[in-house]
Amino acid sequence: MCVGLSAKVVSVKDDVAIVDASGARRKVSAALLSDLEPGDFVMVHAGTAIAKITDDDEEESGALLDLL
Amino acid sequence: MNQTIERAKEILTRYDGPHCRIMEVCGTHTHEIFRQGIRRILPEQIELISGPGCPVCVTPVGFIDEAIWLALEKGVTVCTFGDLVRVPGTEASLQTARGKGAAVKVVYTPLDAERYAAEHPDKQVVFLSVGFETTTPSACLAVRKAQQDGIRNFSLLTANKTMPGAYEAMKDSTDLFLYPGHVHAITGTGICEKLAEEGVSGVCAGFTASELLAALAVAVTRYQEGKPFFVNCYPRVVRPEGSPKAQSLVAAMMEPCDEEWRGIGVIPGSGMRLKESCQMYDARVRFRVPEMAGRANPACRCGQVLKGELLPPQCKVFGKACTPEHPVGACMVSSEGACSAWYLYGQNL
Amino acid sequence: MTDTITMAHGAGGKQTSELIHGIFEKHLGNEYFTADDAAVLPPVCGRLAMTTDGFIVSPQFFPGGNIGKLSICGTVNDLSCMGARPLYMTCAFVIEEGFRIDELDQIAAAMAKTAGEAGVRLVAGDTKVAGKGQCGGVFITTTGVGEIVEGVRMSGACARPGDAVIVTGDIGRHGTAILLARDDYGIEAEVTSDCAPLWKPVEAVLSSGLRPHVIRDATRGGVGTVLYEIAAESGVGIRLETEKIPVQPAVRGVTGMLGLEPLYLACEGRLVIICPQEETGRLMEILHGQTCTEGAAVIGCITAENKGRVVMTTQIGAQTLLPEPGNELLPRIC
Structure with a gap:
């Protein structure tokens, strides 16, 4: 339903950020996020950064399993 | 294979609790589950059904x-x-x-x-x-x-x-929901908490192999405990608010x-x-668009597939009149649709 | 000469002749390049392979090449896949009225350079001019003939269970480079087309005495399409190790953004080689020593089960089918 891609913020100006995913760059809307800075990781969907994220799915999933 | 995947896989393959029907609501989950071959490693008691979360x-x-x-x-x-x-x-x-x-x-x-x-x-x-x-x-x-x-x-x-309306409409078709992570990145998890209070369990899941397996492992483990629950298994993206x-x-x-x-x-x-x-x-x-009722092909059983009442291969036109090249129903046309995923990724290897 | 192609360039008179001498003969001329109605060529002793291919690509210039280079590589590689040393080629141009002559010059120059690298001679050609809007820029059709190395018999039907499946470099670059050059989706990445003539590495393999069962070039439809063709023609299954398939990070980034599968993106300088397991080590050594195949990797094997299908071992160690290629590639977003 919602293909998302995690990407690193390269630059932000007004409500537009340039993000990088393994060397592929695109302008995306940053209007839904505050205080975005270069180096932050975001989840991008349909040309909009929808959430500020951490980039480590392993650590998080591992921690969930530790709780079981 | 990394350690998280191995650990989650072990929990899932060893599961011997009661039969558990999990509806993956999101089409992107459906697609990734098939692409990673996740169904093939699950024991019989864990059944995944594909819900209505493919907009197409x-x-x-x-x-x-x-x-x-x-x-x-x-x-x-x-x-x-x-x-x-x-x-x-x-x-x-x-x-x-x-x-x-x-x-x-x-x-x-x-x-x-x-x-x-x-x-x-x-x-x-x-x-x-x-x-x-x-x-x-x-x-x-x-x-x-x-x-x-x-x-x-x-x-x-x-x-x-x-x-939310779809969860309400689908909640009797499943034992628990694998909630669509990116929807809840926007809406927060209030609705999931509320459903858990009403007795409807679920986990919010991400989309990588580790995230999907970990969320499923959490889901079946908690399910076995018998009490309704909600766990946000995707906190790096999904905040409660x-x-x-x-x-x-x-x-x-x-x-x-x-x-x-x-x-x-x-x-x-x-x-x-x-x-x-x-x-x-x-x-x-x-443009004053006139009312268009639209007529779906009557042979198509996509509706029942979306509700989890029917597996795609049980539909009479599946793989015959209805293929990705000549789709009859929308579940075949979208690569995230349940029928297309079943058709493309195969059932028996 | 004018700056752009006019209908007069296709009329067969003075301007046509100017175009042929000023552009095509200048770049592509050689002792066999004919001014007569047909080229006259010396006798050849081995079996011949012959092939033809039409090229339309938009845009016509892209990172890593242009339509001229592509039109030589395509035909050279088709011959190479049959174990045939490319000898002679012909080319037919359909050029749109208004096409810039300096661009045509660059295209012909690229053809000459690539033909030289592959050791093939252009011996005859044809030029037609289409009215504005009747074709997009320039279309090129090339036909090639080559001499098959003695004792070599390769075909898509020759794969056997137990054989290794090799791809000669990272996949999906040409398709990605074109997609980026069209700029439909506002994505930027440094990806150059893999477009290259591959006779040299094939020659090195064959002259070392190795006898692969199948060589195919993965063009339109990508490696995935070629694998399905081989599985069907040979009546075998193919098992791939997903994590061993070489994909450049930027290609992964672009395909990730658009929800596309790199296995279905076009390559123009990659071979799929199916060879007996015991030849794999030497074959890889040779490929790694040649330009354009340095990145070769063993990505799977041929199986007796799952006839006609391509099965992938995934990141979680499960098996899944590689979906059969079919429709127009469309980005998956919502």
């Missing part, structure tokens, strides 16, 4: 008819996500309409459709606005940009939908409406349309 699959036939009418009768340039291009309407798809002269442009984001309108003031540009809570804010951003820039040749044909900015943006521009889900019927209050203050960006208003 639940987009009514009449919506495609409306889009084609706009392109052919009104000469507008239709901008769309690639996902919708091959979906059959009553008589044609956008792809076949293109052969008859319809201007159909595939875009990555509604914001590109708005920019295309700005660059082509001589054309009327209509964006086919489908999608759930995750996608709707992008469409609103495009309209807001058009307002700010004074772009008057841009509008949306809306079929935006919201999930969701995205307040996205919520207020959408609330300012759109309002709920009754909405038809292909194969399921009308779910009250499950759609989003532009408010009266934004009506000049509503393609239905601007």
Whole structure:
């Protein structure tokens, strides 16, 4: 339903950020996020950064399993 | 294989609790589950069913008819996500309409459709606005940009939908939900907590192999304990409060409406349309689009598939009259649809 | 000469002759390049392979090449896949009225350079001019003939269970480079087309005495399409190790953004080689020593089960089918 891609913020100006995913760059809307800075990781969907994220799915999933 | 995957796999393959039906609501989950071969490692007691969370699959036939009418009768340039291009309407798809002269442009984001309108003031540009809570804010951003820039040749044909009504409609078809992570990145997890209080369990899941397996492992372990639960297994993206900015943006521009889900019927209050203050960006208003009932092929059982009542191969036309090359129903046309995933990724190896 | 192609360039008179001498003969001329109605060539002793291919690509210039280079590589590689040393080629141009002559010059120059690298001679050609709007820029059709190395018999039907499946470099670059050059989706990435003539590495393999069962070039439809063709023609299954398939990070980034599968994106300088397991080590050594195949990797094997299908071992160690290629590639977003 919602293909998302995690990407690193390269630059932000007004409500537009340039993000990088393994060397592929695109302008995306940053209007839904505050205080975005270069180096932050975001989840991008349909040309909009929808959430500020951490980039480590392993650590998080591992921690969930530790709780079981 | 990394350690997280191995650990989660071990929990899942060793599961010997009661039979557990898990509805993966989201089409992207369906796609990833098949792509990773996750079904093939699960024991019999864990059953995955594919829910209604593929916007293409639940987009009514009449919506495609409306889009084609706009392109052919009104000469507008239709901008769309690639996902919708091959979906059959009553008589044609956008792809076949293109052969008859319809201007159909595939875009990555509604914001590109708005920019295309700005660059082509001589054309009327209509964006086919489908999608759930995750996608709707992008469409609103495009309209807001058009307002700010004074772009008057841009509008949306809306079929935006919201999930809570669908959870309500589906909750009796499943033991627990694998909630769509990116929807809840916007809405937050309040609705999931509330459903858990009402006895409906679920976990919010991400999309990588580790995330999916970990979420499933958490889900079956908690299920075995017997009490209703909700666990956010995707906290790196999903916060309890969701995205307040996205919520207020959408609330300012759109309002709920009754909405038809292909194969399921009308779910009250499950759609989003532009408010009266934004009506000049509503393609239905601007072009006085006539009512189009749309006629789905009666042989298609997509509705039952979406409700988890039927597995795709149990439908009579599956793999015969209905294939990805010649889809009868929308679940076959979208690569995220349950039928397409079953067909493409195979059942028996 | 004018700056752009006019209908007069296709009329067969003075301007046509100027175009042929000023552009095509200048770049492509050689002792066999004919001014007569047909080229006259010396006798050849081995079996011949012959092939033809039409090229339309938009845009016509892209990072890593242009349509001229592509039109030589395509035909050279088709011959190479049959174990045939490319000898002679012909080319037919359909040029749109208004096409810039300096661009045509660059295209012909690229053809000459690539033909030289592959050791093939252009011996005859044809030029037609189409009215504005009747074709997009320039279309090129090339036909090639080559001499098959003695004792070599390769075909898509020759794969056997137990054989290794090799791809000669990272996949999906040409398709990605074109997608980026069209700029439909506003994505930027440094991806150059893999477009290259591959006779040299094939020659090195064959002259070392190795006898692969199948060589195919993965063009339109990508590696995935070629694998399905081989599985069907040979009546075998193919098992791939997903994590061993080489994909450049930027290609992964672009395909990730658009929800596309790199296995279906076009390559123009990559071979799929199916060879007996015991030849794999030497074959890889040779490929790694040649330009354009340095990145070769063993990505799977041929199986007796799952006839006609391509099965992938995934990241979680499960098996899944590689979906059969079919429709127009469309980005998946929502």
